[in-house]
Amino acid sequence: METLSTPLISLPRHTNPPSLTVNNDHQHHPVFSLINQCTSLKQLKQIHAQMLRSGLFFDPYSASRFFTSCAFSSFSSLDYARKVFDQIPQPNLFTWNTLIRAYSSSPEPIQSFKTFSKMLYESPYFPNKFTFPFVIKAASELVSFRLGQVFHGMVIKFSLDDNVFILNSLIHFYAICGDLELAYRVFLMIGEKDVVSWNSMISGFVQGGHFDKALELFREMEAQNVKPDDVTMVGVLSACTKKKDLEFGRWVCSYIEKNEIKMDLTLSNAMLDMYMKCGSIEDAKRLFDKMEEKDIVSWTTMVDGYAKLGEYDVAKCVLDAMPRPGIATWNALVSAYEQNGLPKEALATFQELQLSKNVNPDEFTFVSTLAACAQLGAMDVGEWIHANIKKQGIKLNCYLTTSLIDMYSKCGNLEKALEVFHSAERRDVFVWSSMIAGLAMHGHGKAAIDLFFRMKEAKVKPNAITFTNLLCACSHSGLVEEGRMFFNQMGPVYGIIPGVKHYACMVDILGRAGLLKEAMVFIENMPIIPSASVWGALLGACKLHENVELAEQASSRLLELEPENRGALVLLSNIYAKTGKWNNVSELRKRMRVSGLKKEPGCSSIEVNGIIHKFHAADNSHPLCMDIYSKLYEIVARLKLFGHVSNKSQLLQLVEEEDMQEQALNLHSEKLAIAFGLISVEPSQPIRIVKNLRVCEDCHSVAKLISKIYDREILLRDRYRFHHFSGGHCSCMDYW
């Protein structure tokens, strides 16, 4: 290995002291071709030393050339380049620009600004047309609207606002900051738009979600005879992908072929993604097999496509077959599992990725796995992930904060959720909304409303989701007046047109409070077509208030919209059961049997020491089955002593014999889970259970009694909300 004492290169030695005057020979000095051949930092440092020794470094041009190579070589650190820069006696404007440029695409774009102001104060130079694209790029990287505007102002001051390069970077900058109007204004101002101007605006529209505007602009570009290039087509394809418009996507592909647009890797990847997301696996696979060059994006696009379509095995095969799966590849699989309602598989894949040791989980991984924990109510795992995030030194961004709040809320630990919320550095609309949702599901309606007002004070604009959560809070806490008020303010005060979800919430609020007639009138006056969820809310209220006539009406409307809706039939049969109309119950049951409709089986799960135990009704598959059942019998016996009488109206089936009816009730999945919790969870810890359906009345009153008799805290999350049982009471005040 060469060292400084055995020079890798030999430079002509100056026999005289180095001359500082510019010598034209320097520009063709052989050292420059050597710099380009360097393959390590060590070699660069050797050249550096030689240049210092020979005096060549003190020639501004040569120093500048050397510094540029340092700043952009793949093996040199920017820190080293910076040291080189600081050695240059009087860097010229080109050199300053180079340093600003290097920082703008580094992990620390903020250094661009620092260098920029250093240049203003310490050098005799003013920024020129080359300087601005770099600092504007840094502002885009940091999404710093304020700084970008300052640069825009300077551009005008320096009379550079006719430079298309600078204006194009401003389009990009404003689009990144989400201000498409300003971006478009800059776009319109450009006298001689080039293809990059169009591309910047098109991709700005795509990234801002205005797909049709993007496509419109593409047509206009064509009409003005500007020839689109490969980057244009990436933007246009991306719009097709997001719109899921396979037909147009196909047209774009043939357009690319017809117009002989250069197909580079990025464009091929965009095409792959379009085919996959628009649902044409065949086209994607054909293209993928045909591609000569593939990178990690190509492979990940395939993994993601397969996984999203539920082809998990194929996705995993592709992942296993690819050269070096990255964290994004794993994330594609984990998130597909989580989003398709397979949280256990998501966590298993997460475990596998950790065992593979080649990649480290990142923010994306944690967001998906936390969501999986939230679905399962797996708080031990969730806490472990939270600890991991801290251990890896990952800063909580808004996505992570939102996921943590959601996980803790859905796992029943509202205190921890609030802790995360209060310690968050930044809170966007999703962070606030998730906290409102957390308070809502735990029945703290008033606190949720308070938080909404604090959100307003913090000047964070609520969105449609915020209002869904807020109305949910009103519904769970029986806050009818507040619910009405917020609903009525949505459009006029907040500029959010109520969607069908908001209407459903409102029907729920009115219905639960017993205002069934008002709810019906409300539905009749809806400006949009009532969806199944709206009728479902009314039906649920009818069940609660035992209004058979309206229930029949609601369920028939619901079944018109969704003839296959099991929920409607089940709820209707529950109503009949509750009112003792057993004949109607059996008729409905027959109808369900004939059409192959079955009630979604109830299922409860409980996490003990990080392991999820799942129970179905009358389940006997658990290893501790015997112990669980003997505990259950003990509970039943003790409850009888306390005068508990089973509430048989909850029975869906028509069971003839009294004993059998009681038996069926006692074997509900949540009761099994509670029995298991009593024998396996430390008495100091609450028993946390997640149920997939709404908890039945009998189980609800049993849980209340158990919390008193056994002096245990029970947290039960059902499909709609949380129930905190303690000392014989439930946090829902029996209103759910």
Added chain:
DNA sequence: GTAGGGTTAG
């Protein structure tokens, strides 16, 4: 000798 726009995972 310097510049601007693009694809994958929430």
